Amino acid sequence: EIVMTQSPATLSVSPGERATLSCRASQSVSSNLAWYQQKPGQAPRLLIYGASTRATGIPARFSGSGSGTEFTLTISSLQSEDFAVYYCQQYNNWPLYTFGQGTKLEIK
Amino acid sequence: QVQLVQSGAEVKKPGASVKVSCKASGYTFTSYYMHWVRQAPGQGLEWMGIINPSGGSTSYAQKFQGRVTMTRDTSTSTVYMELSSLRSEDTAVYYCAVSPDGSLDYWGQGTLVTVSS
Numbered sequence: 001e002i003v004m005t006q007s008p009a010t011l012s013v014s015p016g017e018r019a020t021l022s023c024r025a026s027q028s029v030s031s032n033l034a035w036y037q038q039k040p041g042q043a044p045r046l047l048i049y050g051a052s053t054r055a056t057g058i059p060a061r062f063s064g065s066g067s068g069t070e071f072t073l074t075i076s077s078l079q080s081e082d083f084a085v086y087y088c089q090q091y092n093n094w095p096l097y098t099f100g101q102g103t104k105l106e107i108k
Numbered sequence: 109q110v111q112l113v114q115s116g117a118e119v120k121k122p123g124a125s126v127k128v129s130c131k132a133s134g135y136t137f138t139s140y141y142m143h144w145v146r147q148a149p150g151q152g153l154e155w156m157g158i159i160n161p162s163g164g165s166t167s168y169a170q171k172f173q174g175r176v177t178m179t180r181d182t183s184t185s186t187v188y189m190e191l192s193s194l195r196s197e198d199t200a201v202y203y204c205a206v207s208p209d210g211s212l213d214y215w216g217q218g219t220l221v222t223v224s225s
Contacts, residue, residue, distance in 0.1 A: 049211035
């Protein structure tokens with residue numbers, strides 16, 4: 001099983017600042033990596049797929065990078081609606097998927 | 109537009125089984141794989157398994173092997189997830205989601221399953 005490890009567990013950032021979230025895979029997942037945003041009481045929403053491609057309707061302030069085992073989600077200028085929990089997920093080991101444990105992005 | 113509508117909340121006793129449904133619309137049902145993901149209270153997302161609505165083949169996370177069964181009904185565009193031998197740790201929100209091309213692009217609204225004596 002591919003283990004996905006996200007860091008940090010909690011990130012405190014002020015509105016308007018940049019946030020950088022990390023995700024590491026226990027073995028290479030190529031670029032088969034997605035990021036999701038989840039707000040309380042809601043289903044997750046796809047942000048990024050293929051490690052760096054924004055999903056439909058996702059603002060340009062969200063960007064993804066990386067390949068192999070190291071990945072980053074960057075939110076360039078935090079808006080109030082961006083404070084949420086973020087998960088990475090690999091789908092390289094199809095059909096067996098795994099999620100990271102999540103990073104909570106909170107207001108500083 | 110793609111829509112996934114799940115069945116309502118369930119309360120079950122330990123040892124019982126639960127069957128959650130997910131009705132798809134807005135696309136060709138047999139074109140996209142369907143996944144089930146669960147989330148225990150205050151916890152992260154946990155991938156449970158996948159079903160190919162076209163042929164019905166399935167793959168499950170090792171943790172759920174022997175306890176989970178995913179099936180589909182092509183006549184109603186509905187996928188089912190049945191979890192047996194329920195225990196308190198299975199209390200969670202269960203989501204269905206489809207993957208047109210790997211990532212989970214569309215999600216159901218979630219179904220809360222509570223296991224309590």
